Amino acid sequence: MPSPIGFDNEKYLAEQSAAILHRIGQFGDKLFLEFGGKLLYDYHAARVLPGYDPNVKMRLLQKLGDQVDVILCIYAGDIEHKKMRADFGISYDADALKLIDDLREWGIEVQAVVITRFEEQPAAVQFKNKLERRGLTVYTHKSTKGYPTHVEMIVSEEGYGANSYIATCKPIVVVTGPGPGSGKLATALSQLYHERKRGVRAGYAKFETFPIWNLTLKHPVNVAYEAATADLRDFNMIDSHHLEAYNLKTVNYNRDVEAFPLLRRIIEKITGEPCPYKSPTDMGVNRVSSGIIDDQAVRAASVQEIIRRHFRYACEYAMGLIDKGTVERASLIMDEIGAKPEDRPVVLPARKAAEQARDRGKGNEGIYCGAALALADGTIITGMNSPTMHASACLILNAAKHLAGIPPSIDLLPKNIIESLTHFKRDVLDGKRLSLDLEETLIALSISGAANPAAQIAVEKLKLIRGCDVHITHIPTPGDEAGLRKLGLNLTCDADFSTRSLFLN
Numbered sequence: 205m206p207s208p209i210g211f212d213n214e215k216y217l218a219e220q221s222a223a224i225l226h227r228i229g230q231f232g233d234k235l236f237l238e239f240g241g242k243l244l245y246d247y248h249a250a251r252v253l254p255g256y257d258p259n260v261k262m263r264l265l266q267k268l269g270d271q272v273d274v275i276l277c278i279y280a281g282d283i284e285h286k287k288m289r290a291d292f293g294i295s296y297d298a299d300a301l302k303l304i305d306d307l308r309e310w311g312i313e314v315q316a317v318v319i320t321r322f323e324e325q326p327a328a329v330q331f332k333n334k335l336e337r338r339g340l341t342v343y344t345h346k347s348t349k350g351y352p353t354h355v356e357m358i359v360s361e362e363g364y365g366a367n368s369y370i371a372t373c374k375p376i377v378v379v380t381g382p383g384p385g386s387g388k389l390a391t392a393l394s395q396l397y398h399e400r401k402r403g404v405r406a407g408y409a410k411f412e413t414f415p416i417w418n419l420t421l422k423h424p425v426n427v428a429y430e431a432a433t434a435d436l437r438d439f440n441m442i443d444s445h446h447l448e449a450y451n452l453k454t455v456n457y458n459r460d461v462e463a464f465p466l467l468r469r470i471i472e473k474i475t476g477e478p479c480p481y482k483s484p485t486d487m488g489v490n491r492v493s494s495g496i497i498d499d500q501a502v503r504a505a506s507v508q509e510i511i512r513r514h515f516r517y518a519c520e521y522a523m524g525l526i527d528k529g530t531v532e533r534a535s536l537i538m539d540e541i542g543a544k545p546e547d548r549p550v551v552l553p554a555r556k557a558a559e560q561a562r563d564r565g566k567g568n569e570g571i572y573c574g575a576a577l578a579l580a581d582g583t584i585i586t587g588m589n590s591p592t593m594h595a596s597a598c599l600i601l602n603a604a605k606h607l608a609g610i611p612p613s614i615d616l617l618p619k620n621i622i623e624s625l626t627h628f629k630r631d632v633l634d635g636k637r638l639s640l641d642l643e644e645t646l647i648a649l650s651i652s653g654a655a656n657p658a659a660q661i662a663v664e665k666l667k668l669i670r671g672c673d674v675h676i677t678h679i680p681t682p683g684d685e686a687g688l689r690k691l692g693l694n695l696t697c698d699a700d701f702s703t704r705s706l707f708l709n
Contacts, residue, residue: 208501209255216495217260221267223489224411228375230480231407234399236392237489239380240412244306245292249413250671251694252428252506253496262310265378273315273374274307276300277381277391280319280328280344289382293689297331299382304340315377316341316370320387323347343368348390352466359473364397384436389467397474407480408471410460410487415440417454417485418493424506426455427541431513433457434533435526446483460484507541508673511548514538515696519679522699548696550576550675553584555698557595558677561588573702575599575676577669577693579607589639592622594702596676596684597645600691603669604649604662616659617648641683643690666691678702 228235241249243261250258257263265272282296289299304314317335319328322344335342345367350357357363372395379392392408399406414429426440443456445464461484468479481487496502517534520526538544546552557574573595575587585606587599601616610616622640625648629635640648646666653660670692677698680688688695 208498210498210501210505211253211255211495212497213255213257213260213263213495215497216492217264217267219491219494220264220489223491224264224268224376224409227407227409227489232405234372234375234377234404234406236377236379236395236406236408238388238392238408238410238412239378240384240388240410241414243378243380244303246413248428248432248509249492251509251512252425252502253492254498254501254505256495262307262312265312266310268376271374272312272376272378273372274312274378274380275316275318275370275372275391275395276303276314277318277320277379277387278331279381279386280322280325282383282386283319283331284325284327286327287383293685296382296386297327303380303382314340315372316343318343318345318370318387318391320345320390321347343370345387345391345394348394351390352463355466355469355473359397359470364394364474365401367391367394367398369398370395384433393470393474396471400474400476408487409489410484411489412460413490413492415455415457416493417443417456417488417490419455421453421455422540424503424510424541427537428506428509428513429457431510431534431537434513434517434537435530437533443483443485446485449482449486454483454485456484460487507543508548510538510541511543511545512694512696514545515548515675515698518699519697522679522701548673548675550578550584550673551696553586554675554677557586557588561590561595564588571678571702573676573678575674577603578673579603579669580672589702592626592639593645594639594641594681594684595678596642596674596680596688597640599674599676600642600666600669600687601645601649601662604665607665607668608658608661610658610662614658616656616662617645617652618656621648621652641681642687643683646687646690669693 244259246258250256278296278300287296289296292299307314317340319332319342322328332342332344348358349363379388381388396406396408415426419426421440421442430439438457438459440455440457441461443454443461446452446454464484468481471479514534517526517531521528521531553576554574557576558572561572561574573589575595577585577599579585585599585603587595587602589595605612625640625644626638629638649659650663653663672693674688674693675696678700679697679702681702
């Protein structure tokens with residue numbers, strides 16, 4: 205049976221756009237709306253809210269139409285240190301370029317790019333030059349003087365006033381950027397300062413999808429947000445400011461709750477008026493809970509996401525990318541909801557496939573790998589590695605065969621194509637790893653389809669596995685990871701390596 209739909213995008217869009225338009229009315233002229241999370245391709249939200257359109261925020265901007273300007277922020281340190289966006293496997297600066305292109309495809313131009321906390325970092329300077337030479341307007345903002353303790357300095361010509369004013373003409377200015385810490389808040393408040401100096405009645409609000417303020421603190425969708433930010437050490441908490449002001453329990457996360465008293469003072473200093481917000485919950489315009497139509501489906505999906513994060517952090521730790529504390533926190537979160545890794549349906553079949561590969565003596569370098577995929581109807585497909593093919597490649601071919609109704613005994617890749625590729629890798633490229641990874645296999649499959657009708661049918665069926673869950677018993681090689689990502693699969697893997705080699709290309 206297909207997974208139940210837990211989210212109604214149309215209902216959400218109607219309520220969310222109304223909430224934003226209502227918020228503009230509170231200020232009069234202009235609203236600087238900080239967009240937290242991912243503006244496009246929000247796959248975390250799509251995983252925990254089954255049915256959620258990963259691009260629904262862009263649909264929201266289109267619904268608001270010609271009332272929106274967009275400012276994109278990126279932290280200079282993230283450019284310098286090549287911080288990565290894991291779901292795309294690209295750096296934050298590349299993600300910013302992709303976001304600009306994606307917005308254009310949706311008919312929305314970026315008004316300006318702001319490089320925040322800019323200190324002439326060489327990579328940031330290069331990034332600025334690249335954008336300007338392609339006709340984009342780029343501003344650089346240094347760290348705000350006096351932040352976070354000296355409000356008089358922050359709200360002065362030496363603080364926010366030292367930043368260049370970015371001219372905008374629409375009543376809604378969306379301030380967005382790749383990842384947390386991109387400088388969105390500082391940019392929005394800097395603009396608020398300049399607008400107020402110009403006599404424009406502007407205000408600030410925040411649009412953050414998670415945590416969902418009007419669900420319970422320990423609702424799995426909110427716990428899944430904690431798991432997603434375990435590396436940042438974020439945690440959800442009851443908004444004490446909201447509780448005190450309204451005697452209502454709402455959920456926010458620690459950094460917003462802790463920073464609110466300072467933010468309120470800054471807003472009051474900028475506007476010369478009492479802050480319209482009594483809590484960080486008040487600042488938000490999030491109406492995502494209005495789209496939840498099946499709470500049980502959302503809870504089940506969120507538990508799966510928590511398990512998925514556990515696997516991801518374990519692998520990142522094995523690769524030296526994070527510290528042990530992040531892994532331990534992810535494990536504690538999983539324990540807190542009473543889940544275990546094997547509750548992910550594809551985990552045990554993948555491990556069983558690896559055992560079968562070992563029993564048959566198939567593998568590379570004496571290492572045996574298994575993979576499993578859960579189709580939309582719940583059918584589990586497995587694959588194992590062999591001297592000619594990686595486990596991921598075998599898995600996808602098996603899934604394509606199943607969906608196309610092709611008997612397992614029929615080979616989609618003729619022997620001569622595999623031999624030709626092996627010869628090319630060994631004798632022409634002087635390669636050491638001769639078995640085909642997933643990306644190579646997909647290319648070979650598409651070529652085979654020109655002469656093999658069965659292969660062509662299998663290629664077309666690959667569209668049906670997008671969004672399916674996959675588990676493999678090893679950390680994927682670059683070619684496997686790229687192939688799985690392009691197919692749109694939700695991957696987890698055990699924190700083991702598929703080879704004894706330290707260098708993989």
